Amino acid sequence: MRGARALTRGLLGVMAAQGLLFAADTAFPPSLARGERSSPVVLDRHGGWLRALPVENGRWRIRADLARTDPSFLARLIAVEDARFWLHPGVDPIAVVRAAASSAAHGRVVSGASTLTMQTARLLEPRPRTPLAKFIEMWRAVQLEAHFSKKQILSLYLTLAPYGGNLEGVRAASLAYFGHEPETLTDGEQALLIALPQAPEARRPDRRPDAARAARGRVLDKMIRARRITESAAAEAQDEHLPRRSPFPALAWHAAGELARQARASQASVVSTIDPALQARLETLAASTARAQGPEATAAILVVEIDGRAVRAAVGSGGLDRPGGWIDITRAYRSPGSALKPFIYAFAFDDGLAAPDTRMDDAPRRFADYQPENFDRVFHDKVTVREALTHSLNMPAVETLERLGPAAFEGRMTAAGVKLVRPKLATRDAGLALALGGVGVSLRDLAVLYAALGDGGLAKPLAWTQVDADRRRHEGGRRLVRAEAAAQVLDILRETPPPAGASPTALARGRPLMAFKTGTSYGFRDALAAGVIGRYAVVVWTGRADGGARGGLTGRDAALPMLFEAADLIDAPPAAPRPIAPPSAPTSLARLEEPAQGPKLIFPPDGATVQVAGFGPGSRGLALAASGSDLAWFVDGRPLSSDPTSGRVLWRPAGPGFYRLMVVDPDGREARARVRIKG
Numbered sequence: 001m002r003g004a005r006a007l008t009r010g011l012l013g014v015m016a017a018q019g020l021l022f023a024a025d026t027a028f029p030p031s032l033a034r035g036e037r038s039s040p041v042v043l044d045r046h047g048g049w050l051r052a053l054p055v056e057n058g059r060w061r062i063r064a065d066l067a068r069t070d071p072s073f074l075a076r077l078i079a080v081e082d083a084r085f086w087l088h089p090g091v092d093p094i095a096v097v098r099a100a101a102s103s104a105a106h107g108r109v110v111s112g113a114s115t116l117t118m119q120t121a122r123l124l125e126p127r128p129r130t131p132l133a134k135f136i137e138m139w140r141a142v143q144l145e146a147h148f149s150k151k152q153i154l155s156l157y158l159t160l161a162p163y164g165g166n167l168e169g170v171r172a173a174s175l176a177y178f179g180h181e182p183e184t185l186t187d188g189e190q191a192l193l194i195a196l197p198q199a200p201e202a203r204r205p206d207r208r209p210d211a212a213r214a215a216r217g218r219v220l221d222k223m224i225r226a227r228r229i230t231e232s233a234a235a236e237a238q239d240e241h242l243p244r245r246s247p248f249p250a251l252a253w254h255a256a257g258e259l260a261r262q263a264r265a266s267q268a269s270v271v272s273t274i275d276p277a278l279q280a281r282l283e284t285l286a287a288s289t290a291r292a293q294g295p296e297a298t299a300a301i302l303v304v305e306i307d308g309r310a311v312r313a314a315v316g317s318g319g320l321d322r323p324g325g326w327i328d329i330t331r332a333y334r335s336p337g338s339a340l341k342p343f344i345y346a347f348a349f350d351d352g353l354a355a356p357d358t359r360m361d362d363a364p365r366r367f368a369d370y371q372p373e374n375f376d377r378v379f380h381d382k383v384t385v386r387e388a389l390t391h392s393l394n395m396p397a398v399e400t401l402e403r404l405g406p407a408a409f410e411g412r413m414t415a416a417g418v419k420l421v422r423p424k425l426a427t428r429d430a431g432l433a434l435a436l437g438g439v440g441v442s443l444r445d446l447a448v449l450y451a452a453l454g455d456g457g458l459a460k461p462l463a464w465t466q467v468d469a470d471r472r473r474h475e476g477g478r479r480l481v482r483a484e485a486a487a488q489v490l491d492i493l494r495e496t497p498p499p500a501g502a503s504p505t506a507l508a509r510g511r512p513l514m515a516f517k518t519g520t521s522y523g524f525r526d527a528l529a530a531g532v533i534g535r536y537a538v539v540v541w542t543g544r545a546d547g548g549a550r551g552g553l554t555g556r557d558a559a560l561p562m563l564f565e566a567a568d569l570i571d572a573p574p575a576a577p578r579p580i581a582p583p584s585a586p587t588s589l590a591r592l593e594e595p596a597q598g599p600k601l602i603f604p605p606d607g608a609t610v611q612v613a614g615f616g617p618g619s620r621g622l623a624l625a626a627s628g629s630d631l632a633w634f635v636d637g638r639p640l641s642s643d644p645t646s647g648r649v650l651w652r653p654a655g656p657g658f659y660r661l662m663v664v665d666p667d668g669r670e671a672r673a674r675v676r677i678k679g
Contacts, residue, residue: 030143034124035156038063040263041171042256044276045310045466049175049249051256054166060176060248061168064158065268066151069170069182073190074154079226080194080219082116086150090117090141116157117141119197123160155268161197164204165245177205177243184657184676187233188240191219205242212242236674252279254316254328259464271466273310278303281569282313289562290318293542293553298322300329301566302447302539306454308469309462311447312536312570317545324545333421333440334526334541337519337555341397342489343449344435345389346457347412348400349485356386356488360396389492392518394436401435409434416452416459416480418445437521443528443539449480450530451537453490453515456483490515490532499561514567518555525549527558533567540566598669599628601661606673612653615679621650626663626671634662653677 038061039053047068055061066074078085084092095113114122114137121140127133144153163173170193174182178189185193195215196203205212220234229237250256252274259270286299293299298318305312316328348354362383388396401409410420421440422431431438444462452459458477463469480486493515516531525548528541540563544550602625604610613620624633624640633640633649636659643650653659661673 030121030140030147031125034061035159037061038159038169040260040267040270041065042252042259042263042270042272044251044272044274044279045312046276047271048276049181050251050272050274050276051249051253051260052172053257053260057166059166059168060172061159062172062175063268064155064169064171066155066158068269069158070185070190073170073182073185073193076190076223076226076228077194078116078154079228080222081119083226085116085154088115088117090143090145091115091138115141117144117153120144120153120157120160123157123162162200163193163196164200164206167200172248175248176245179246186240186658186676187220187229187237188216191216191223191237192242195219206245209242213238251276251283252314253320254330255311255314255464258328273305273312273463273466273469274314275312278570279313279315282315282566283319285562285565285569286315286317287319287322289542290322293558294550296323296544296546296548297542297550298324298329298545299562300443300541301562302330302443303566303570304447304451304462304537305469306451306532306535306537308473309448309451309460310466310469310472311462311464322545327545329541329543329545330443333419333442334528334543334547335437335439335519335521336441336446336528337437337521337526338392338394338397339446339517339519339528339530339555340437340439340441340449341389341392341435342453342493342517343413343480344397344401344404344409345385345492346453346481346485346489347404347409348385349488350457350481351404353403354385354400356384356492358385359383360385360388360399362388362393362395386492386495389489390496397435398432401432406431406434410439412480413449416448416478417461418448418459437519437526443541446528446530447537447539450532450539452477452480453486454532454535454537455486457481457486493517493531499556499564514564516560516563518560520554520556523549524551524553527553527555529555529559529563531563531567533570536567536570538563538566538570598667599626599631599663599665599671601626601663601671601673604661604673604675607675608673609676609678611678615653615655617652619652621652624649624651624661624663628663628665630666632664634664636660655679 037055039055040063041052042050044050052060052062082092084094092113092115095115098113118137118141121137121144125136125140127136148156158170160168161170162168163170163177167173167176170182173193173196174180174185174189177192178185182193192205192212192215195212195218199211199215202208203212203215217238220229220237223229224231224234252272255274256272259272263270282301282303286301290297290299299315300317301313301315302311303313304310314330316330317325319325345354349356354360359382383391383393383396385396385400387393413420418441420434423438423440433439447462448459451462455477457480459480460472460475460477463472494513496516498514498516512534514531514533516529518527518529520527526541526543527550528539530539531537540559542553542558542562604622604624610622612622631649633651635651640649640651642648651661656677656679658674658676661675662670664670
């Protein structure tokens with residue numbers, strides 16, 4: 001009976017303690033505000049960094065992504081900082097006892113007992129170093145362990161850890177100091193990233209190189225004791241040059257910033273649809289076009305791959321240094337001029353109101369209180385619809401819109417997901433003026449419309465992320481017009497005279513002709529051109545960011561040449577990669593040596609970064625080269641054999657990362673190289 005009562009009292013005590021802990025946890029939850037105020041990184045379609053946004057006070061707190069972090073770095077970080085991280089409940093009792101005993105023996109604090117979870121708690125809620133603060137830190141660590149998984153806590157630590165200056169998080173540090181994501185890190189880079197958070201300002205490699213080198217050496221010693229690195233590898237790592245800080249990339253500044261702001265709180269990376277090579281080329285094109293058109297001018301370009309509606313390039317302005325350069329013109333509502341005329345005729349073809357060879361009057365006419373004129377104020381009497389669209393005649397377009405009904409036209413646009421904005425909100429009807437640019441539309445919606453023409457009349461929203469693009473490929477979309485009507489309009493637009501010099505280039509490259517239309521708004525405020533070529537829809541614009549008038553710059557003169565140049569750049573070959581070695585001769589070839597000096601590595605040279613097309617036994621491999629004869633090759637200590645067919649030594653790396661190569665001659669003399677392999 002007494003045993004049962006004691007057991008009951010014990011259970012009640014445990015339940016009461018749990019209740020108190022639960023109540024305390026509920027009443028005083030850990031603050032995650034700093035961890036939530038972090039920026040995801042927007043990546044291009046290949047995984048390269050486009051842009052991230054700073055948080056408060058301009059701090060670069062980049063959200064960690066464990067899937068994109070070198071696993072050997074994670075293992076070494078835990079081995080050095082918190083060996084029992086995967087086992088303890090936030091506080092390591094063994095480390096606490098060891099630290100207390102060491103402090104008692106020496107009369108001062110010799111070693112700490114902070115776990116990675118406790119350090120995370122301190123980073124979330126910084127406090128002065130006091131015994132009370134230490135107790136709160138331990139309590140918060142237990143709370144974090146109760147609420148989150150170990151991987152989530154590790155990710156939070158690597159998001160908040162300080163690395164000097166305004167850098168927070170391992171991704172920000174890796175990019176700023178080493179110029180790449182922490183997916184693959186050298187031994188020296190790993191040691192430096194482990195050492196920095198403990199004293200980020202005192203060990204900054206760009207300002208205090210001696211302290212940084214010493215701290216890196218101490219971490220390497222700990223890695224040796226933890227059996228995470230060999231002594232020879234640690235010696236090599238300690239000889240690595242200390243880095244200098246570099247600025248962050250900012251490609252696709254407007255689009256990447258928008259994606260970063262829209263990202264979910266839990267997202268560490270957003271993989272966009274942007275093609276980085278094409279984006280860079282078109283940003284240069286937009287900047288040069290804007291400069292050529294005057295000090296107040298700017299430009300914008302959109303390239304959409306019709307399959308999946310993936311936005312492959314989005315240039316929001318002619319440069320941040322231009323007037324209004326921070327404004328994303330692709331989102332702004334501007335007058336399209338005549339760029340909507342193809343859709344007036346497409347709807348007429350779709351409804352059976354007209355055909356490409358239907359004859360119409362191009363003569364002065366008043367429509368109620370509206371009397372339009374042709375751009376050149378010349379009328380052509382009887383013309384076909386084909387001729388009217390090819391030469392962008394106003395009267396036939398307005399007459400066709402009258403038969404369709406402006407409200408019906410606007411309704412079909414709205415149903416396709418395209419928004420038309422009228423100058424005056426009080427206007428009930430869209431009015432016939434929309435045929436000539438009397439409404440506002442964004443370049444993004446124009447891209448939706450022209451991509452629909454290239455996709456058999458199906459309209460779909462643009463895709464800005466790879467996830468959305470994959471989904472768009474399997475979506476049915478909204479029917480804008482029948483496929484036959486879309487094909488008829490494209491055939492007519494291909495007959496429009498191109499700018500001087502554009503047609504021979506297209507023919508020489510064997511490319512399809514572009515179907516395009518230009519537009520010029522009232523007062524020459526907006527000059528734009530949109531087209532469909534092959535698998536792409538392209539929209540370009542030039543003008544002033546403030547909407548000011550410009551004298552005489554039409555869509556054909558100011559925007560059409562840029563449209564054709566942009567189309568040419570879509571097919572341009574990629575820029576030549578950076579050389580795998582400095583422009584000077586490799587060390588082994590700096591001067592001629594006698595054979596008695598031993599073998600000399602020729603390819604790959606020490607410190608090189610080599611990009612390969614594939615990995616594993618089925619890949620083409622790299623042909624290794626060195627001076628000397630009867631040489632034996634080794635990669636990370638494993639021998640390589642020569643190819644039986646060619647007699648050359650081919651190395652087929654198993655995957656990306658860092659490797660140690662060694663070549664040995666019959667006399668035992670050797671040459672070594674450390675190289676990085678990228679896919």
